[in-house]
Amino acid sequence: MNTATVTEPRTAAALAARRRKTEAALERVHQAIARLRREKAQVSVAALARRADVSRTFLYDNVEARAAVAAAMTQPGELQSRTLAEQDDEREATWRERALNAEDALKTAHTEILTQRTRIGELLGQISDLQAEWTEGTIQRITTENTTLKQRVRQLTTDNRTLDERLKAARSNLRFQDRRVADLEVQLTEHAQGPP
Helix, strand or coil, X not given: CCHHHHHHHHHHHHHHHHHHXXXXXXXXXXXXXXXXXXXXXXXXXXXXXXXXXXXXXXXXHCHHHHHHHHHXXXXXXXXXXXXHHHHHHHHHHHHHHHHHHHHHHHHXXXXXXXXXXXXXXXXXHHHHHHXXXXXXXXXXXXXXXXXXXXXXXXXXXXXXXXXXXXXXXXXXXXXHHHHHXXXXXXXXXXXXXXXX
């Protein structure tokens, strides 16, 4: 029996097995790309290698796999950046709205405190001017009203302080969101440029 005839079928069988293995790996790569797109996850060589259960070398060396990875990394980049930008815009709008609401509430509290202090001043002035003419019941009523107004001023001062703290927190959160947006833009820029 000739050795050339024995090795020829073995070589053909090995090549066919290798081709089937490569085709199965390519199919897993395409399925992994589809899953990552459905999940709106970032497509990267490392993520695809894990999901498709193939080596990174396979993704770089195989022409079809390399083309699929390159297409997947460039195509959803725009969609991802739009999605991330939209989410960041929504968060920023929410924090801006909270900050504006806190500022409005703070202005209202300041106005109310000023009004109450003016009213207290007027009442104290009336007490001083008319104290001799008032009965004990009237003085008691004015004193009670004055105490109530002072309590209201204290409450408004506390509310004012709380609203001021909320405003500071909202501004801090807005600054954090601005930094987060800048970081995401840098990541998207680096992602769009691809691996070195």
